[in-house]
Amino acid sequence: MIIIVILFILIFNIFPIFYGIFSSIYINNSFSFSALFQTLGAKYFYISLLITILYALFSAFISTYVSLYISKLIKFNKLAFIFLVIGWAIPPYIGVPVWRTFFEKYTDIYINPITSFISATLISSWFLIPFTSFFLYTFSETQNKKYLESFLLESNKTDIYYKKIVVPNIKGAIYSAFILNFLKAFKDFQVPWLLAEGGAPLSFGITDKGIIGATTNLEVLIYKLFNFESDISQVSSISLLTILIITSVYFLSRKLNSKIKMNISYFSKTLSYIWIFSIIYFFYILLTLAFSNSQSIYLNGNFTLKNFKYILDDGIVKSFSNTLLISIITSILSIILSMYFAYFLLNIKNGENILNFFNFLKIFSGLHIIIFIFYIYSKLRLLNTFTSVILMLVAKNLPFLSLLSYHYFKNFPEDLFLLAKLDNIPKNTFFFKILLPNSFPLVSSLFLLSTLNSFNAFLPPLVFLFDESKYTLSIKLYSYVGAASTHYPQWNLFGAASFATFLILLILTFLLLKISKISYIKYL
Secondary structure, eight states, X not given: OHHHHHHHHIIIIIHHHHHHHHHHHEETTEEOOHHHXXXXXXXXXXXXXXXXXXXXXXXXXHHHHHHHHHHHHHHHOHHHHHHHHHHXXXXXXXXXXXXXXXXXXXXXXXXXXXXXXXXXXXXXXXXHHHHHHHHHHHHHTTSOHHHHHHHHHHOOOHHHHIIIIIHHHTHHHHHHHHHHHHHHHHTOOHHHHHHHTTOSEEEEEEETTEEEETTOOHHHHHHHHHHHOOOHHHHHHHHHHHHHHHHHHHHHHXXXXXXXXXXXXXXXXXXXXXXXXXXXXXHHHHHHHHTBSOSOSSSOOOBOSHHHHHHHHTTXXXXXHHHHHHHHHHHHHHHHHHHHHHHHHHTSTTHHHHHHHHXXXXXXXXXXXXXXXXXXXXXXXXXXXXXXXXXXXXXXXXXXXXXXXXXXXXXXXXXXXXXXXXXXXXXXXXXXXXXXXXXXXXXXXXXXXXXXXXXXXXXXXXXXXXXGGGOOHHHHHHHHHOSTTXXXXXXXXXXHHHHHHHHHHHHHHHHHHHHHTTTTGGXX
């Protein structure tokens, strides 16, 4: 089983990088750096890089700034916690098109580059806030509760307590959250693409590779070239440079001290309540789309339930069964492999260092890696199969789930492991008969995370699946509205399918949170 995990690491994290290096320098049966030099001298690359950096910076700052207050709010307000869980459960393939209807109707998002960029940045921040809030909340909970009790005896102003005591003591966590959000936004494809297919055209964005839009970041640029460029070396060069930039940012951020000064203020408080209100408004838009007989967002339709009947006849059940099958298989494989790998690492000297390296490889994940895996799959004849998606998703889940499992097992009583050694219980027997049955909180939490990740997967099915009969829910919903310029969108059908999908996701999330009793989720 350990060999299987190592193969996952090699095939999906390390080998694609070497494949990309080879593809970018081996051209026409000979080695050449012409593609790399051409990319480094290309105008479109630097425009896209600048957009990527600005997009990541603004998204990271806004999301971290707002999350700082929300992390305080959920401690004293159960309703805020519920809204945060709801926000966490909304996948981008539903959320971005819903917000697209709002910005398309009330702004000039497809014409004005500034509006296009600001809209994408706000939506990107909107999706980053839930996890960031939970992340900061976890660190705020590590503070000595006696400080809070003493403070509340003198004053009821918890904002001052967080500003004067909590925030100064979690500066490292705030900086880490900012860097994590920066890297996530740097690699973001879904928001820029689903919102406006790369954004409104820039006046200085006319290049030999087409017109660069206001949100044509490196990931969108790679996808466009991947679809329309026959030269694999050109796509590989941009992907390889993206990996090098991400790696440089990661190591640079580790060496720099935190220079970011964020604090709870009236403005962060206001933005936090605006974010909570936006969840309500999001559902208003979604319900309006789902129960309207008008396909257009510009025409007011009448109330109808026929949209739900139509999507049932249009293959939504098949897409749901495909998604469920992929999610269940992925979750089972992810849980067993990650827990066994974590158990194996407990028994070796440098286990934690190996695990840290395993998680470090996650910074390379993104469309720029999936493109290389696509070419590898094409040679292995795995494209357009559920296996291609499942393998990719398991590889994506393994690092983080292994990390959680490792720390969970470290908290097990040492006597339990010693007794197993004294009784000469085989390691596999100990794992499956003792450790696994006594890890229910961990298993339920891992199942929640892996199932949601698999259920919400968009990029692997988009790149690897071609036949409509194999579409997952994310791709089926995408087919109703597509990208901004593909075809006339069917917003009412998208709304009905999205509403049904999100209800399933919400029930699943709260059910699994109930099972795990929130106890282990707080560790996240």
